[in-house]
Amino acid sequence: MLTGDVNTSQQNRRARVRAPEPSGRAWLNTGGTTPRLTELRGKFVLLDFWAFCCVNCLHVIDELRPLEREFAEELVTIGVHSPKFEHEADPDALAAAVERYGVDHPVLDDPELATWRDYAVKAWPTLVLIDPEGYVVHQAAGEGHVEALRRILGELVPEHDRRGTLHRGAEHRVETPEPETTLRFPTKVLGLEGGTLLVADSARHSLVEFAADGETQLRRIGTGRRGNADGDAEFASFSEPGGMALLPERVAARVGYDVVVADTVNHLLRGLRLADGAVVTVAGTGAQWRDEPDSGAAARTALTSPWDVTWWAPAGGVVIAMAGNHTLGLFDPVAESVTRFAGTTVEGLRDGPANEAFFAQPSGLAVAAATDAGDPERLWFVDAETSALRWVEPTDGGFEVRTAVGRGLFDFGHSDGPAAEALLQHPLGVAVLPDGTVAICDTYNGAIRRYEPATGEVSTLATGVAEPSGATTSEGELVVAASTAHRLERPVPPGVTARLIEGGSQRVNRPATEVSSGEVELTVVFEPPPGQKLDERYGPSTRLEISSSPENMLVEGAGVGTELSRRLVLAEGIEHGVLHVVAQAASCDDDSEVEHPACRLTRQDWGVPVRLDSGGSRRLPLVMGGMDEQ
Structure with a gap:
């Protein structure tokens, strides 16, 4: 359904869909109380369906903060945590994620996806707005919907004021004191010359350099408060920094900094000079990439959640794991440019030429040298959402992407053996060991796994590691950022014998959508925000791209x-x-008197698991923004 001139309040009254009462296992950030929609009558309620594995969900948490402040007396936000992976259903893991990402509104723990089903949700993240009388008035999938919500609230708040159905008053938010630890949710670790270790201390928004023992703090770079300021070590600031890459000496000498830092939530790359800890911004605009060109001058090209970085000589620069749009980018520090290196922005698992491959939240990078057996220099990476270990290698025609371990968006587990049968669960880090094998931070299994390229075998090196998120080698030992243990660990003693684990295969708890084999009508529901209309001044204002896994499932369309x-x-x-x-x-502002109206692009990608059945539905609606009236 498309419309540019429907009055939101008229449409909302026509829909009149009563919001089901959210239900789940437990509540967080409520001081032990159980919020109920019936008790919140008089307030707008925004349900945010999220999973802490999902980078797009994390974007939405940050996007909503200013809206929550602006409508503090009229709006209550409730996070509905609907886990994708088995680990996310662990209540302790969810509590850690709520702290890690600074979520201070109420969160419903819904491991069985009961509320997800009640609201017919089909994507992470999804937002549902409920009015003060308890009716659903707007639904939106994906990110980038804050301006639409602001316009809808700007229209509906005065209406409910006039009707006497709005009751103002800010809700009390529960504050939890932060424990005293040197690190708080470290994500990545980088070995420096001389044996010291540089750690991304994500929840403290800074970098910490440790002595070779991994415990003696030498210095902290950054104020410890969320920000994006350049300058000396004590004045610079970051926002949940991630991976770090050491530049070759010849390159560092030319550009004036030694380390490139993925400043994840700021959507920036930062340069760090090791001599004095000075920080400078080297790539990104500070705004998140939506759909504008992602190649050009580094200072004018938007990034989206750069999660990890590494120097890779065959590519000629710093490869960026761009988790936010499922691509790999390339930063040239000397030319001061950013280009897309691999991927299409479609989320999935597809090998082939780099510019045609599908990725799913690439999150960790490592380089392996060429081997005596004739293997070229490889760039290894982990794709978190497909629980996959993959690599890129140079070919005569460019670069090719291959998969060692992984099956797709909805398959995961903990199983060793031949790579085709092995399973991981949301890995976030990877490192190449001295013997050329690949160590995998199998994050949601709490394990360190090993892949042997020569034999194609997967084994387990260590278990019981608290969300390992990044690793490096130091003096022959593997050093791991054990994120939810808030420390560095060496979980694999030298000479350890690998173990084989015959764990079971698991699939996402999310229910598949039953559709008919044969003909099906797929409809994306979108309504421009109040006061806007579809922008057709320069041609079609909408775009739809569809593919499938397996590819032969989609005969036409x-x-x-x-x-x-x-x-x-x-x-x-x-x-x-x-x-x-x-x-x-x-869509653009519907004002013919304005020469350059404000415009916005709404974009969403879905990976919809479907079960084909002759009795299934012949219509598949996907709500990008608005209400499905059929």
């Missing part, structure tokens, strides 16, 4: 078009699959 509704033909004889859907719509 694959590819790119400009309509947000499309006839699909799904193959007979295939029981399960995933539809990959990317939609976008451009």
Whole structure:
């Protein structure tokens, strides 16, 4: 459904969908109370369906902060945590994530996805706005919806004021004191010359250099408060920094800094001079990439959640694990440029030429030298959302992407053996060991795994590591950032014998959508925010791209078009699959007297697990913004 001139309040009264009462296992940030929608009548309630594995969900948490402050007396935000992975269903893991990401509004722990089902949610993240009378008035999937919510609230708050149904008053938020630890949720670790270790202390928004023992703090770089200021070590600031890359000496001498830092939540790359700890911004605008060009001058090119970085000579620069849009970027420090190195922005698992490959939240990078057996220099990386270990290697025609371990968006577990049968669970880090094998920070399994390229075998080196998120080698030993233990660990003693674990395969708890084999109508529901209309001044304002896994599931309907509704033909004889859907719509202020009206681009990608059944639905609606009226 597309419309540019529907009055929101009229539409809301027409829909009149009563909001179901959220239900789950427990509540966080409520001081032991159980919030109920019936007790929140008189307030707008915003349900944020999220999972802490999902980088897009983390973006939304940050996007909502200014809206929550602006409407502090009219709006109550409730996070509904709907886990994708088994580890996310652990209540202690959720409590740690709530602290790590500074979530201070109430959070419902819903491991069985009961509330997800009640609200017919189909994507992480999804936002549902409920009015003071308890009716759903707006739904939106993905990120970038804050301005639309602001406009809707700006229209509905005065209306409910006039009707006497709005009751103002700021809600009390529960504050939890932070424990005293040197590190708080460290994410990555980098070995420096001389044996010292540089650690990204993400929740303290700083970098910490330790002596070789990993315990003696030598210096802290950054104020410890969230920010993006350049300058000397004691004045610079970061926002949840991640991976770090040491530049070759010849490059460092030319650019004036030694280490490139992925400043994740600031969507920046920062340069660190080791001699004095000075910090300078070297790439990114500070705004998150949406759909603008992602190649150009480094200072004018937007990034999106750079999670890790590493220097890779065959690429000629610093490769960036761009978790936020499922690509790998390339930063050239000397040319001061950023280009897309690999990926299409479609979330999934597909190998092939670098510019055609699908990734799913790449989160850790490591370089392996060429081998005597003839293997070229490889860039290893982990794709968190497909629980995959993959690599890039140079070829005569450019670069190719290959997968060592991993099956797709919804398969994970802890199982060793031949790589084709092995399983990981949301790995975030990777390192190359001195013998050329690959160590994997198997984050949600709390394990260190090993992949042997020569044999294609996967084994387990250590278990019981608290969310290992990054690793490096120091004097032949593997040093790991054990994130939720808030410290560095050496969990793999020299000479340890690998173990084989025959763990079971697991699949995401999210229910598959039952659709019919044969013809199905896929419709993306989008309504421009109040006061805006679709922008068709320069051609079609909408775009829809569809593909599938397996590829042969989609007989007709694959590819790119400009309509947000499309006839699909799904193959007979295939029981399960995933539809990959990317939609976008451009809308501008509906004011003919303004020469340059304010415009915005709404974009969302879905990986929709489907089960094909002859009795399934022949219509598949996906709500990008608005209300589905059918």
